[in-house]
Amino acid sequence: KQEVTQIPAALSVPEGENLVLNCSFTDSAIYNLQWFRQDPGKGLTSLLLIQSSQREQTSGRLNASLDKSSGRSTLYIAASQPGDSATYLCAVRPHGDQGGSEKLVFGKGTKLTVNP
């Protein structure tokens, strides 16, 4: 059974700092890995999607890496801003599920606070 863990559960940093959020998964048989952002009381916003054959993806100040063999992904946020404060969720799509399944397995998230 695939399990996803995110450490730390909460992180507080001063504005301008570069930071790394960690995600680990127990089964390397994944189709892809997706990072999301969730603001309080809101839905999920997709940040980055990494296919199982890729090593990293970049979007603006965000960079996500994937090491499938070790079951790890990191989300790097450069020059953090107060507007980056949110919960960041990592999710994997298991490869072995029924054909075409869209099921995601989520970690419990890292709550990030960027202080002005």
Next chain:
Amino acid sequence: KAGVTQTPRYLIKTRGQQVTLSCSPISGHRSVSWYQQTPGQGLQFLFEYFSETQRNKGNFPGRFSGRQFSNSRSEMNVSTLELGDSALYLCASSLPKTANTGELFFGEGSRLTVL
């Protein structure tokens, strides 16, 4: 283009009642999946639909059910509500996995409170 639309956004029910939540996917998306989010359990997969057929189901009791219509809109129903059903219910849509990258797009959710 419009994103995933969920209605209602907020609702309050009492134990024993039933509730129906609606999800309209992004235009052109044919896969719809549902998730329950609670503070204790996090995000858990409920079920997914493609072309009006349930393709996968999570580990939830039979009180949780869903369906998808020919226009890809989906509804989920929870019968005989329990206090523990209080949660944020999220809907996601995507193109079929074989047709694209497999990226899921989520709606804003329906916040259900059971009293």
